[in-house]
Amino acid sequence: MIRIAVDAMGGDFGPRVTVAASLAFLQGHADASLILVGQPEVLSRHPHYAQLIASGRCEVISASDVVSMDDSIEVALRRKKNSSMRLAINQVKLGAAQAAVSAGNTGALMAIARYVLKTMDGIDRPAIATQLPNAAGGATTVLDLGANVDCSADHLLQFAVMGSALVAAIGGNDSPSVGLLNIGEEAIKGSEVIKKAGELLRSAASSGDLNFYGNVEGNDIFKGTTDIVVCDGFVGNVALKASEGLASMIGAFMKAEFSRNIFTKAAAIVAYPVLNAFKKRVDHRRYNGAALLGLQGLVFKSHGSADAFAFERALNRAYDAARNNLLERVRERIAHAAPLLLAAQAAPIADVATLSTPEPVVLTVNPA
């Protein structure tokens, strides 16, 4: 039996989405059960709630607080200790659930998960990994997506190892290829951090810790050149959001053209089955459910605007990860790569700024 804790209050729509998705999820997974965390009086108002409880596979834990989308990390962490988000993660910590899923505020979720579950041995910083559809017909796993604004080369190596464990566990591919996001394919391109990360990744490939492809560029994410693309959280977040913006602009333009006049509307009716098939193919909801990797427990983040279909996909991903022992797989891979990770950390990597800033670094150091 796989048990998943659900932050039922999180996301733009809260229980309206989480309760409906929970029911659909249980109907699809006979060996799963849920712990719904939220305000029972709010949850019980939702149409599918009675059926969910009647399934006998859904327990409810009462939470007095809700972390809002605007709450600062400080507020979420220190002042809302009884939030549905916090209590859902606590279930993982206590061993009552194998994974937690929330559609709430990403910053708060990462901070609480890190505080409650702690990071794994050998990992400095947890990362957020998601899947994006690619032209090869599969999905590309990209990390980090915003948990870390500045990364050193050894952080990028850790992301590559964790991402490989994720794709092995969920995608069933034991040796997924890893690309290092850069602004050119040649090894000499990019910042000092990226060049150093390239060296570390090549070492990891030699020692059998990774299947390193080499540098990739932004377009390779959607081409599907590699199974995994590794980057710092700033770059990953911008690339993901720029893509979301472009996709929604293209959708809006297409809608505008098809609803321009009576002739174009007629064309839309004729083309409807094709447009629908196309829409399904690029439906980002299918890829909902980002993994928070590097913690001593499984946590998945759903998009805040997820509907019931999308939130159910996030529950499915958490289920697959738990069923396929993602946590143990990450631990094993990190342990295997430990000598390399330690060596990378022992040799302080002169960061970009140190190398390129004309001002001497000594200015910031206390000579005493």
Place this chain on the structure above:
Amino acid sequence: MIRIAVDAMGGDFGPRVTVAASLAFLQGHADASLILVGQPEVLSRHPHYAQLIASGRCEVISASDVVSMDDSIEVALRRKKNSSMRLAINQVKLGAAQAAVSAGNTGALMAIARYVLKTMDGIDRPAIATQLPNAAGGATTVLDLGANVDCSADHLLQFAVMGSALVAAIGGNDSPSVGLLNIGEEAIKGSEVIKKAGELLRSAASSGDLNFYGNVEGNDIFKGTTDIVVCDGFVGNVALKASEGLASMIGAFMKAEFSRNIFTKAAAIVAYPVLNAFKKRVDHRRYNGAALLGLQGLVFKSHGSADAFAFERALNRAYDAARNNLLERVRERIAHAAPLLLAAQAAPIADVATLSTPEPVVLTVNPA
């Protein structure tokens, strides 16, 4: 009379595209003339060449070398001193042309332009700026797109000032809004460099040097939240290429769905005028022609894969920039912002890496 120097050998298709585009450009601009730089024996083989020369507004300068797409900067700069790219830029240096346009290797073009023309007073690093279509029906100008992999806060301020001059000159908008690309809208988000850049941009807004909107996120590029989006070259390059990759994936999926069987093919015929209008609307060729800003001369970069239509757009942009005194406008704005730029450079900005690296910085510093 506006005169533009054309690197006729550059790009994936060379003279086949540049000669045809040059003729179309002259036909559209009665007050323009061209200096075509290339190998006359190759140029003369192209169908529109005779007509181009017969126009009386096209001079040809012979160049013995061609910079290839794979040439390193070293080779392009030191060993191909008689390349069509180099000689076209020389025409700007000599004052014979007001702008140069090339579809060749970006790295080589930037290096040669920098070497021949030098950077403007007050500018540390030139930047590459391009336009992307947005959902608001206009275009968003984004810079930098890859000339600078690591930027400090004052570089981002310089980009904002130069981008404002570009949009004022070409877009006719004297006070274009500037957004700082970040991973959240709040001023407290992002790396130390970004936070510091936000402060500088706010100061520049107070002193009337800029119309600063605040932070924007990746999706705002295509939403059209601001006229200009400023970012470092690594992030800008990844965002641009990821968007290109997504657009081409979406195009391929749509084509696949419409050519699936005889019924979908029939639907494609019915929907053809609509699909065509849609295609025109998202046609990236319309936005071809990136400006190299911050140099003592105007240089525009066309996409390497540009066809004649796209290359003509790049020529048009160069023409508009020259006609509207882009160079003088950039100079004036930089001069106006000079006190601020100087203050920003005088105060050494503690870079991200220095602040966030767990290893003590002293390790890299010689105590003697």
